[in-house]
Amino acid sequence: MLSALLVRSVVPKTRTQCFAAQRACVQTRGYKASRMMRSEDEGEGEDGGDDTDSGLDIDMREPGEKRKTRKATKAYIQKREKKRAALLMKKAGLPIDLPPHASAKDLARLLGVKTVELIKILIGLGIAPRSSEELLLPEVVDLLCSEFHRVPNRGIVDMDLYPRPPPGDNDVFPPRPPVVTILGHVNHGKTTLLDALRAGNKSIADTESGGITQHMGAFSVLTKSGEKLTVLDTPGHAAFEAMRERGAKLADIAILVVDGTRGVQPQTITSYRYLRSAGIPIVVAVTKADRKGFKFKQTKTELTQLGLNLEEGNTPAIAISAVSKEGIPELIDAILLEAGLMDIKADKEGRAEVVVLETRIDKARGLVSSGVVKCGTFKKNSLFVVAKAIGKVRRIFNPEGKLVDCAYPGDPIEFTGYDSKDKLPNPGDVLIVVETERIAKDTAAFRERKEQELERGRTQIEDQEAKLEEKEKENLDKLFALENGLDADQYVKLKREEREALKPREVPIILKADVSGSIEAIGQQIKLLPRDQLNVKIVQKGIGPISDADVRIAMATENKCMILGFHVPVSESAKGLANQHDITIETFDIIYGLLDYITGFCASLLPPDLKYIDVASAEIKQVFEIKKGGSKTIIAGCLVKKGSLKRGADVQVRRGEDGEVVWTGKIRQLRFQKEVVKVMESGRECGVLFTNDFSGFEEGDLIVAVETQYVRQKFLTNEYERPKIHEWE
Secondary structure (H helix, E strand, O other): OHHHOOOOOOOOOOHHHHHHHHHHHHHHHOOOOOOOOOOHHHOOOOOOOOOOOOOOOOOOOOOOOOOOOHHHHHHHHHHHHHHHHHHHHHOOOOEEEOOOOEEHHHHHHHHOOOHHHHHHHHHHOOOOOOOOOOEEOHHHHHHHHHHOOOEEEOOOOOOOOOOOOOOOOOOOOOEOOOEEEEEEOOOOOHHHHHHHHOOOOOOOHHHOHHHOOOOOEEEEEEOOOOOEEEEEEOOOOHHHHHHHHHHHHHOOEEEEEEEOOOOOOHHHHHHHHHHHHHOOOEEEEEEOOOOOOOOHHHHHHHHHHHOOOOOOOOOOEEEOEOOOOEOHHHHHHHHHHHHHHHOOEOOOOOOOEEEEEEEEEEOOOEEEEEEEEEEOOEEOOOEEEEOOEEEEEEEEEOOOOOEEOEEOOOOEEEEEEEOOOOOOOOOOOEEEEEOOHHHHHHHHHHHHHHHHHHHHHHHHHHHHHHHHHHHHHHHHHHHHHHHOOOOHHHHHHHHHHHHHHHOOEEEEEEEEEOEHHHHHHHHHHHHOOOOOOEEEEEEEEEEOOEOHHHHHHHHHOOOOOEEEEEOOOEOHHHHHHHHHOOOOEEEEOOHHHHHHHHHHHHHHHOOOEEEEEEEEEEEEEEEEEEEEOOEEEEEEEEEEEEOOEEOOOEEEEEEOOOOEEEEEEEEEEEEEOOEEEOEEOOOOEEEEEEHHHOOOOOOOOEEEEEEEEEEOOOOOOOOOOOOOOOOOO
8 A cells, every 4th residue: 555655755764753654644644554664673762763764655745735746756766876876885895795606686686786787787898698697707796896896705714624734744753554555357356365465354255245346445454574554445346436546546555456367457447547647656466376377478568558667677566366375475575665665654643634435334333434544643532524524433443343542544444423324424535633513513514505505506507508598499499480470489389398398207216325435336327327318316315224214205206216225224114115105125235236227227118119120022023004994003013032921011112222211101902913812922923002002113122021019228328337247257
């Protein structure tokens, strides 16, 4: 009601005046004020107040008083613009908080100006945005802020914690055990070599499904001379590429394992590239020296061609057998020699840092992370932050599973103490010990907020690009419709619906695994799957057993998603709930079994391909023309060359050496001499008439009878690296 009344120059200042003005309005004009625009917080009391506009639109004219003239309205607008300009000048020089990505509309709201003003400035600068919601480059945003004398501020104070930089002088620090990583192709003997180095301990290979390494581990090795080594074992499969790269970055020395009976393989090449990029010394272990067909010289030649300098002795190559222990002492001596030349040391004092390798849920210990101490002394009861997770160290375990009170640089450990299971670190994240819980919480909150802002900016950019692309397509459709005399609106709507129908269908899955490294490896392989027809999307992922909560999340999705588990059990209650609501749960022990299941399931969702199979063929030798009763009939005189030609069969008429299909249809009639027959066998001549009176055939054309079959489409991409079936066996 009040919006229909004119605003007078007299504006109520206080709450009492507001109420009095409303009562006067009701008494004099008969209007009722629908709401009071001035809030209690804005009031200054009855004794005073500033001259700010309260925003209350009330007609304060006396009865019979005329409305404002156009001249008065123009003066009011000028006064308002002058007031706004003064407000902008008042804010000049002040910082303005900006999001990571901003459009002209967003920036206008933050600056307190009209969007059209910013658009005019942009056009004057030679920048023509396609819409007010198009995201602007940071440099353009800074330029617009400077036009209004505002200082851009793209974020809050950096509250993150970062790992300590490398020390300038290592001589003052005590020595630490060298970290050695073992890399190589699948089934080349990496884990067996580690078992040989850890003589007397439980076999690692026996704990892995199928005898293949699918996890990253850190172990301690004590040599006969009393030297201590920290050894990282990495998987050799292509799916665990990130683990191999991480192992190369963490290590001081690398053992490149090559099977002497098979030579250099694809993952050998990949591993060498990571080691060369990391710039760490390499010791080559040519394994399986005890087997027939062992080719040490040939393997060395292949490694030399790869780029390793074996001839001059810069990179030692040792023939070993992890079974007979042949060459193992020489391998250890080569590692210790490299470590002695490097003079590996670390600071035991100051803030402790731990590189997290993997995180898992243990039945007895709860949430457990494995890692290697980078620097400092990692002590029990220390407060820590890693990624977005915080906690207090409750227990520390050495590689043998024994409790210890502290760990020093280079030591492989496992620890517990996370505050929550919801926010877990990724493999490779650095844990940092902090002094207070407040620092840990502030750092984790800052990292989470920073990640959310980046994700929001990425989503905005993707949405904007999609909208602009759709708008361009609609403009082209409209132009096409106008040029061809069609209804533009209906044509644009029809094409939009066609594009919606062709969008790839989403295949949601819930992924559970035993450790965070497996989640990472599976997720990377899923990203390599083609997305033109189906989009496999992980809607939920985590470590630990498959529970009722996972099934309920699957039930809540639009298309009931399947739950896939890797090395994890399924609770009995989850099984019952899944069966009740028709939710698919599948578990796997080998990663390629899981990936094959995903690709097979996706292939079953695709429409089958139509495939033509040739069953018979006949060559057209002569074209006959028969006239009867004023009409003429064109007949193909043929020689059946293969199979049996049948009446009513689906046929293709093919022409030329390349077999170009000139017509597709059916055989209407078969004639042998003057008789009409149903079948003509191979080697016999006959006349053929086609449906729809087709007569566009020529001498030399081939009539091919075909059968149609529906074949399941394949759902694979060239980027998806798949080894030979059971390569590890």
